[in-house]
Amino acid sequence: xxxxxxxxxxxxxxxxxxxxxxxxxxxxxxxxxxxxxxxxxxxxxxxxxxxxxxxxxxxxxxxxxxxxxxxxxxxxxxxxxxxxxxxxxxxxxxxxxxxxxxxxxxxxxxxxxxxxxxxxxxxxxxxxxxxxxxxxxxxxxxxxxxxxxxxxxxxxxxxxxxxxxxxxxxxxxxxxxxxxxxxxxxxxxxxxxxxxxxxxxxxxxxxxxxxxxxxxxxxxxxxxxxxxxxxxxxxxxxxxxxxxxxxxxxxxxxxxxxxxxxxxxxxxxxxxxxxxxxxxxxxxxxxxxxxxxxxxxxxxxxxxxxxxxxxxxxxxx
Amino acid sequence: xxxxxxxxxxxxxxxxxxxxxxxxxxxxxxxxxxxxxxxxxxxxxxxxxxxxxxxxxxxxxxxxxxxxxxxxxxxxxxxxxxxxxxxxxxxxxxxxxxxxxxxxxxxxxxxxxxxxxxxxxxxxxxxxxxxxxxxxxxxxxxxxxxxxxxxxxxxxxxxxxxxxxxxxxxxxxxxxxxxxxxxxxxxxxxxxxxxxxxxxxxxxxxxxxxxxxxxxxxxxxxxxxxxxxxxxxxxxxxxxxxxxxxxxxxxxxxxxxxxxxxxxxxxxxxxxxxxxxxxxxxxxxxxxxxxxxxxxxxxxxxxxxxxxxxxxxxxxxxxxxxxxxxxxxxxxxxxxxxxxxxxxxxxxxxxxxxxxxxxxxxxxxxxxxxxxxxxxxxxxxxxxxxxxxxxxxxxxxxxxxxxxxxxxxxxxxxxxxxxxxxxxxxxxxxxxxxxxxxxxxxx
Numbered sequence: 001x002x003x004x005x006x007x008x009x010x011x012x013x014x015x016x017x018x019x020x021x022x023x024x025x026x027x028x029x030x031x032x033x034x035x036x037x038x039x040x041x042x043x044x045x046x047x048x049x050x051x052x053x054x055x056x057x058x059x060x061x062x063x064x065x066x067x068x069x070x071x072x073x074x075x076x077x078x079x080x081x082x083x084x085x086x087x088x089x090x091x092x093x094x095x096x097x098x099x100x101x102x103x104x105x106x107x108x109x110x111x112x113x114x115x116x117x118x119x120x121x122x123x124x125x126x127x128x129x130x131x132x133x134x135x136x137x138x139x140x141x142x143x144x145x146x147x148x149x150x151x152x153x154x155x156x157x158x159x160x161x162x163x164x165x166x167x168x169x170x171x172x173x174x175x176x177x178x179x180x181x182x183x184x185x186x187x188x189x190x191x192x193x194x195x196x197x198x199x200x201x202x203x204x205x206x207x208x209x210x211x212x213x214x215x216x217x218x219x220x221x222x223x224x225x226x227x228x229x230x231x232x233x234x235x236x237x238x239x240x241x242x243x244x245x246x247x248x249x250x251x252x253x254x255x256x257x258x259x260x261x262x263x264x265x266x267x268x269x270x271x272x273x274x275x276x277x278x279x280x281x282x283x284x285x286x287x288x289x290x291x292x293x294x295x296x297x298x299x300x301x302x303x304x305x306x307x308x309x310x311x312x313x314x315x316x317x
Numbered sequence: 318x319x320x321x322x323x324x325x326x327x328x329x330x331x332x333x334x335x336x337x338x339x340x341x342x343x344x345x346x347x348x349x350x351x352x353x354x355x356x357x358x359x360x361x362x363x364x365x366x367x368x369x370x371x372x373x374x375x376x377x378x379x380x381x382x383x384x385x386x387x388x389x390x391x392x393x394x395x396x397x398x399x400x401x402x403x404x405x406x407x408x409x410x411x412x413x414x415x416x417x418x419x420x421x422x423x424x425x426x427x428x429x430x431x432x433x434x435x436x437x438x439x440x441x442x443x444x445x446x447x448x449x450x451x452x453x454x455x456x457x458x459x460x461x462x463x464x465x466x467x468x469x470x471x472x473x474x475x476x477x478x479x480x481x482x483x484x485x486x487x488x489x490x491x492x493x494x495x496x497x498x499x500x501x502x503x504x505x506x507x508x509x510x511x512x513x514x515x516x517x518x519x520x521x522x523x524x525x526x527x528x529x530x531x532x533x534x535x536x537x538x539x540x541x542x543x544x545x546x547x548x549x550x551x552x553x554x555x556x557x558x559x560x561x562x563x564x565x566x567x568x569x570x571x572x573x574x575x576x577x578x579x580x581x582x583x584x585x586x587x588x589x590x591x592x593x594x595x596x597x598x599x600x601x602x603x604x605x606x607x608x609x610x611x612x613x614x615x616x617x618x619x620x621x622x623x624x625x626x627x628x629x630x631x632x633x634x635x636x637x638x639x640x641x642x643x644x645x646x647x648x649x650x651x652x653x654x655x656x657x658x659x660x661x662x663x664x665x666x667x668x669x670x671x672x673x674x675x676x677x678x679x680x681x682x683x684x685x686x687x688x689x690x691x692x693x694x695x696x697x698x699x700x701x702x703x704x705x706x707x708x709x710x711x712x713x714x715x716x717x718x719x720x721x722x723x724x725x726x727x728x729x730x731x732x733x734x735x736x737x738x739x740x741x742x743x744x745x746x747x748x749x750x751x752x753x754x755x756x757x758x759x760x
Contacts, residue, residue, distance in 0.1 A: 003548040004537050098513050101526040157550060259551050314537070314548020 003314030005099050006161040010312060012095035012111075013165030016142050019088035021173035022075050023138035024207045025049050028180060030131050031203040033068060046071050052180040055083060068131070076134055077122060085138055089118045092145075104152040110145040117141070139209075157258055160251040164307060167251070171244035171300045175293045177204060178231055198222050205230075208239050228289065229281040241296060242276040248303065249273050255311070265306035272299050323358075323703065326468055330356050333464050354457065355751035360465065361700045361713060361733040365760040371434070371442060371717070372727050374626030377617060379430040379719040382449055382604045384620035386426035390417050390600060400619050401612045409609070411602035413565060415572050419589060419598075422495040423723055426598040427605075428560075429488070430719040434627070436698035443630045443695060445714065447613065449605040450597055451562050454732045454752075455718050456520040459484060459527070461754040462730070477759040479729035484718070485527035491722035492558045497591045499544075504557040506530045507547060509538070511563045511579045521562050535563075540583035545593040558594045559584075565599045607656045607690050608634060631693060635686040644691040645682065648675050651691040652742075653682065666742055668694055697742060700753065702735055712736045714744050715755065729757035 029049035046066050050056040055074070058081055063070040076085045093115040096103055103111075117137070121129060146166070153159050201222050205211040208231070217236065218226045232241045249269040256262040284292045363371070388394050389406050396403040406412060431452025433445040462481050466473055489506060496504035510521040512534050525532035537547050538556060546553035561568065567577040572585040587593045603609065611632045614625040633640035633651075644651060653665040665678040682689050699710035717731035733753040734744035744750040 001550055002531055002533060002537055003550055004534065006550045101522050101532070161550070255550075261551075311550040314553075 001157055003312050005102055007312040008095040008099040009158050009161045010165040012092045013162045014169040015088040015092035016145055017166050017169035019085045019138055020142040022085050023135040025053055026075055027135045028203055028207040048180050052176045072131055086118050089114050102158050106148040106152045110148045114141045160255045163251045164248050167244045167248035168300055168304050171241055172297055174231060174239050174241055175297050179293045201227050225281050228284055245272050263310045265310050268303045268306050330464055357702050357735055357751050357753045359701050359703055360754040360756045362756045365758055368757045375432050375717055375719050375727055376725045377626055379721050379725055381616040381620050383425055383427055383721060385616045386601055386604050387420055387424050395619050400615050405608050409603050409606055411606050413600035416600040421598045422497055422594055425495055425721050426601040428491055428596040428721050431716050434715045437695050442627055444627050447605040449601045453517045453520055456523045457752050458732045461752055465754045479757045479759050481728045481730040484728045487720055487726050489528040491720040492560055492596055494722035495594050496557045497594045499591050500557040506558040507533045507556050509533055509559050509561040535579045535581050538581045540587055543590055543592045545587050560596045568599055633691040635682055635689040641686050652694055653678055653689055653691045656688055712742050730755045
């Protein structure tokens with residue numbers, strides 16, 4: 001297929017997943033903000049959300065106060081923020097429109113309707129829209145788009161590029177959300193294991209739609225080790241780092257088989273999967289959660305970069 | 318049809334169009350690219366014998382236009398014979414000196430010839446204009462039929478209506494038949510679009526989809542080693558035939574407009590050396606120029622030795638002093654068009670115009686007489702059409718799409734455009750015209 005078509009599918013998927021990440025981050029922020037800030041952690045719960053989304057500078061340029069209303073505006077509605085939910089949905093739709101013929105009617109309808117609805121939100125009185133309505137809408141919408149694809153798209157190379165996009169973005173997203181913990185808790189390590197700490201971990205699980213799954217898998221008591229194990233190393237958790245990387249790797253392998261050629265993207269992805277398979281949760285803490293996550297995001301980016309060079313730029317010979 | 322049922326059907330048709338996503342972006346309406354073109358459910362019908370004559374006339378014209386193009390980029394016999402003034406050809410804006418001496422594969426410059434026709438009597442058709450570059454609208458012909466068949470299946474069972482659905486396959490065959498001589502395998506055909514902001518993008522993607530060929534933009538193609546390649550996820554693939562939906566000026570920044578971002582640098586060199594075919598061939602525009610139009614009957618006599626089957630509308634060239642005098646004296650009776658205009662813009666419909674409009678054109682024509690031609694307002698045929706008050710006659714024209722490759726082919730049908738405003742003669746979709754399905758009844 002045309003490199004440009006593959007690129008549009010890849011980015012369409014990434015933007016859909018990114019819209020979802022933003023909604024989940026907003027949810028974490030809103031819940032964290034419900035409990036009193038007792039001196040510890042980062043200056044402000046909301047600021048940690050901004051840092052995790054990677055957009056603190058963009059926010060600072062435009063808004064003065066880090067308060068919920070501004071963050072909501074910035075992360076959901078702001079077109080100047082290339083990663084706001086609105087921007088992501090618009091860009092996903094734009095990418096989809098260009099490759100309209102590579103999408104089924106169901107997938108296109110789902111994206112197009114999402115686009116129309118998010119435009120409608122932009123026209124509504126803000127006070128009539130609660131944050132939970134917005135985040136619920138985003139999760140529902142992205143699930144609909146993905147589900148339509150799952151049910152109707154051909155399982156060809158276009159499908160692989162779409163899924164590589166989804167899963168690399170998801171790996172990045174889960175890592176970012178875990179990193180929120182780093183920003184909220186540092187430097188007061190004494191809070192680890194306290195009631196406040198557990199509340200924040202629980203919120204994180206909720207935002208990942210994984211709170212109950214965690215209970216089933218690990219029993220009631222929350223500990224940082226269990227959660228890191230669940231979100232990093234547990235292959236049963238659909239949003240864990242290992243699941244995301246395994247899925248991306250699987251689709252890269254499918255491509256390599258279909259094209260009869262393997263390359264740096266496959267090598268890097270395989271190495272990353274291999275490393276996660278060998279890891280124990282203690283290894284993560286030994287390295288430092290933040291340090292580990294930063295390194296992991298770099299590796300995911302490298303896989304994406306290699307796929308870009310191999311398939312999407314059209315410059316290979 | 319009772320009124321309720323009619324509005325029900327009309328809504329159904331519109332829903333179908335939206336669902337499929339056929340929309341038409343109108344220039345100058347401030348970025349609403351998703352406007353629906355009005356669809357009229359009343360089909361326009363041709364009898365088999367009427368169509369047979371039209372078909373012969375259209376094919377004849379398409380052959381003559383292509384012979385003319387090969388000639389004027391070659392020896393220029395028709396000019397030497399004094400049948401067409403050399404000035405009109407060689408000083409024409411659409412004449413591309415860059416392609417002089419090139420004979421494209423199979424001697425075809427214009428592979429898709431759209432000929433706009435109007436009917437003025439039972440057996441009287443006039444050609445309004447020829448479109449030799451990249452005539453658009455064929456997706457409407459196909460979709461109109463699709464919608465009619467979905468909504469009124471019984472009509473198709475009761476009548477013997479010739480199908481049009483093989484057009485994409487026919488187009489692909491036509492394009493493959495003009496593969497360059499360096500192509501040694503199954504030719505790879507692509508459609509080159511300016512991109513998704515173009516008003517006809519829907520048509521480009523529709524045709525690519527129906528033909529099963531890639532829809533590419535300039536940046537997807539590159540030139541290396543005397544060939545044109547496209548960038549794919551499996552590495553470069555050679556491209557043999559480019560059905561381009563961009564203007565000549567944008568094809569190759571090294572040869573034409575240097576600021577073009579839509580084209581492919583070096584493409585013209587590959588074309589010249591027989592590494593790729595471009596459809597329609599660069600330079601084809603000189604044949605559909607409104608000043609050249611007057612001479613098409615002459616071309617038919619000169620190249621084919623036949624009498625023209627289809628008539629031209631009598632045309633006054635404002636560049637000629639005696640014609641200019643007549644035109645200025647009769648502005649209120651005539652239709653005045655710009656030589657290079659299209660889309661129904663920049664024209665004067667004398668009988669419908671007010672005094673100020675006529676005065677404006679009087680002035681414009683005096684300033685640049687060579688820029689204008691004039692034609693009489695014809696007693697255009699009308700076709701029953703659904704309007705607010707019920708069924709009423711509205712003026713129509715017809716654009717059939719003639720495919721020229723190794724053979725010349727024409728699907729039985731075309732795009733019927735209808736002027737939805739009472740009395741209006743302007744059918745362009747950009748000016749509020751609508752479309753109808755066109756039926757050719759089989760014998």
